[in-house]
Amino acid sequence: MTGMTSSARPHLNRRLAAFGTTIFAEMSALAVATGSINLGQGFPDTDGPEEIREAAVRALRDGRGNQYPPGPGVPELRTAIAAHQQRRYGLSYDPDTEVLVTAGATEAIAASLLALVEPGDEVVALEPYYDSYAASIAMAGGTRVPVTLRPQDGSFRLDLDELRAAVTDRTRLLLVNTPHNPTGTVLTRAELAAIAELAVERDLLVVTDEVYEHLVFDGAGHVPLATFPGMRERTVSIGSAGKTFSFTGWKVGWVTAAPELVSAVRSAKQFLTYVASGPFQYAVAEALALPDSYFEEFRRSMLARRDILAEGLTAAGFEVFRPAGTYFVTTDIRPLGEKDGFAFCRALPERAGVVAIPNAVFYDDREAGAPFVRFAFCKREEVLREAAERLRAM
Numbered sequence: 001m002t003g004m005t006s007s008a009r010p011h012l013n014r015r016l017a018a019f020g021t022t023i024f025a026e027m028s029a030l031a032v033a034t035g036s037i038n039l040g041q042g043f044p045d046t047d048g049p050e051e052i053r054e055a056a057v058r059a060l061r062d063g064r065g066n067q068y069p070p071g072p073g074v075p076e077l078r079t080a081i082a083a084h085q086q087r088r089y090g091l092s093y094d095p096d097t098e099v100l101v102t103a104g105a106t107e108a109i110a111a112s113l114l115a116l117v118e119p120g121d122e123v124v125a126l127e128p129y130y131d132s133y134a135a136s137i138a139m140a141g142g143t144r145v146p147v148t149l150r151p152q153d154g155s156f157r158l159d160l161d162e163l164r165a166a167v168t169d170r171t172r173l174l175l176v177n178t179p180h181n182p183t184g185t186v187l188t189r190a191e192l193a194a195i196a197e198l199a200v201e202r203d204l205l206v207v208t209d210e211v212y213e214h215l216v217f218d219g220a221g222h223v224p225l226a227t228f229p230g231m232r233e234r235t236v237s238i239g240s241a242g243k244t245f246s247f248t249g250w251k252v253g254w255v256t257a258a259p260e261l262v263s264a265v266r267s268a269k270q271f272l273t274y275v276a277s278g279p280f281q282y283a284v285a286e287a288l289a290l291p292d293s294y295f296e297e298f299r300r301s302m303l304a305r306r307d308i309l310a311e312g313l314t315a316a317g318f319e320v321f322r323p324a325g326t327y328f329v330t331t332d333i334r335p336l337g338e339k340d341g342f343a344f345c346r347a348l349p350e351r352a353g354v355v356a357i358p359n360a361v362f363y364d365d366r367e368a369g370a371p372f373v374r375f376a377f378c379k380r381e382e383v384l385r386e387a388a389e390r391l392r393a394m
Helices: 023-034 050-061 075-089 104-116 131-139 160-166 189-201 241-245 259-269 278-288 292-315 341-352 381-392
Strands: 099-102 122-127 143-148 150-152 155-157 171-177 205-209 235-240 253-256 319-321 328-332 372-376
Touching: 023 341, 050 278, 075 099, 075 253, 075 278, 099 104, 099 259, 104 131, 104 171, 104 205, 104 235, 104 253, 104 259, 122 131, 131 143, 143 160, 160 189, 171 189, 189 205, 235 241, 241 278, 253 259, 292 319, 292 328, 292 381, 341 372
Parallel strands: 122 143, 122 171, 171 205, 205 235
Antiparallel strands: 099 253, 150 155, 235 253, 319 328, 328 372
């Protein structure tokens, strides 16, 4: 009998050969094994609003979504997403042709890139970037071109000249993330206007990851790229319920874009999950209709947690880049006499009982990211205070 022996292992597609188990799985497993406080993976340690959880229970009991929901998403949620975009940003989308519900933002990113990128196309992305970006570009057969955000005056900033220089005749798409994970940078209106002008001038598509849109601090404001002249027809905007309502396990995300772009993304999405999260879609529709007071209180709560962790990290000797958005703090470990973020994070659970993520995993240039480490502050205040005490005692 011919074929593979029992000891042989299947060969991974060459496009994915560089991608093994994610650092999040590794560090979360390390947190469990050592009993450490997990400030690595970005998920809250409390659930979101009780009335939204009950809305999901009600949908289950009423038999709504227990079978396959419609491919684009349930009408109630698509209508709620369109209403949210109109109310918050003045962006008008047709719920039937310009909104698509996905299995979280991760699927929205993957489906968008699979749908819009041809093999050999270049995709310019802001580095450091969420690790699914690199994998999704690779699966689409594209070539990623990083433009690195660099430390400047206490935050990470985009060099617009470097961005312009990165665009070539082979560039198909810009992949933009603001508020930015992991650095916490929120792109300014002037920066976004320059990106928009570049996209229009070079006739580029843009995919914008805006999942932290409701988590902006210190007077910063989230401005969707689709609101700039010439951008609505070329921008795929991605949102997520998980980050805003603290139900990350529900995996409800969405895409808003012009009809031809949504149709393209849906063509790829239907062969990934087809549909997902049926009952939860009805609950998220109710969540998006919550009053503005919910979103403001959510932001205030996360701001207080940011400050607890940032002050604790500063007291422990880290250089802290206080984020203007998201729920992550990036730190520099060199003031501690360290320079290898991987080694530091792997030793941290034993040294301090805390888990973090080395930012180098978000860089193509691992050396550029080597001294930076990310901590998540989407945890209860008492947990953050305990983590800060442990780090100070390290």
